[in-house]
Amino acid sequence: MSEVINKTVDEATQVxxxxxxxxxxxxxxxxxxxxxQSSKVAPQNPGVFLWEDALKTHLVLRGDANNADFRQGIEAATGLDLPEALQSTQSDDWALGWIAPDEWLLTGPGDQAFAMETTLRKHLSGHYAVINVSxxxxxxxxxxxxxxxxxxxxCPYDVHDRNFPIGKIVNTVLAKSQATIRRLGENDxxxxxxxSFADYIWRWLMDASGEYGLHLGQPDAATAARQSNPSRANPVEG
Amino acid sequence: MFYIYCPYCGEHREEEEFHPKGQAHLARPENPDECTDEEWGNYLYFRDNPRGIHHEIWVHAIGCRKFFNVTRDTQTYEIKESYRMGATPEVTHANDPLS
Known part of the structure; x- marks a missing residue:
């Protein structure tokens, strides 16, 4: 038994x-x-935009955050720092979010799952895992x-600015299901x-957004620019 | 509702994110083949039901999915502390000022 364990294994052939x-x-x-996924009749001044970022690459990374080799391997392969608890890091294409003390989620362009997984395995060694969950x-x-x-x-989690700054990522209850929520921007x-829960959550969000004026689809450039300087007073602010 | 501190996330979260997993600090008999039926039965089936300080395992099921321990007062429902697996509780029945 111990012979088997101690035998040097070529990792490339084991995975x-x-x-x-x-x-x-x-x-x-x-x-x-x-x-x-597109509004036929869009409201005049929509309060909420809802759309799906479909068919992206989702890779789960497991490893020891205190292991310098693991940190450096992730950094070399993705160009992103391994985030601390409840934080995320982001480049143009890829985002790396903290899920658990030994687990991270890497998301990026849908056609690059295989390339990124291969790159990660090239840079990592020892006790780690890379799983494609796209x-x-x-x-x-x-x-x-x-x-x-x-x-x-x-959701029961406090999403106020003081508790949920931009870049934070939280795994929590959403409706009667769960979701990993990440804040990308002020209103993003x-x-x-x-x-299996996507349909349920989508319908829940459509229903919950109804009273604010829901636009299905991404905001166009002009709307996005206008909304980055919100003039509408937010009653829950402060 | 409990408002539970997860020592791995470093935050308080609502109870609906957690599941209780029973009494903590149960030591499995080191050599099950050689222990008596009574020892094995006690380990497998018998649990404390104290009035006062109780150490229990919780899992942050909808969160970081880590198991950790909680010290809770079964009379007042007050959670005294939560601590990581392998750590020693600071509040115990012996040093509880109210017991």
Missing amino acids: AIMDQCPTADVPARSPLAHQD GGQTLVRLAGPEARSVLMKS WELVVRR
């Missing part, structure tokens, strides 16, 4: 990595593909001046939801 999307014509459907979850984006009000209705939130 089977599969390119789950080898060519662009492999059919893929997001868990929200059946939902109508098919198991999806990203739902919530934006607009009333996006926080929708979250306040939907990202939810990681399980595939």
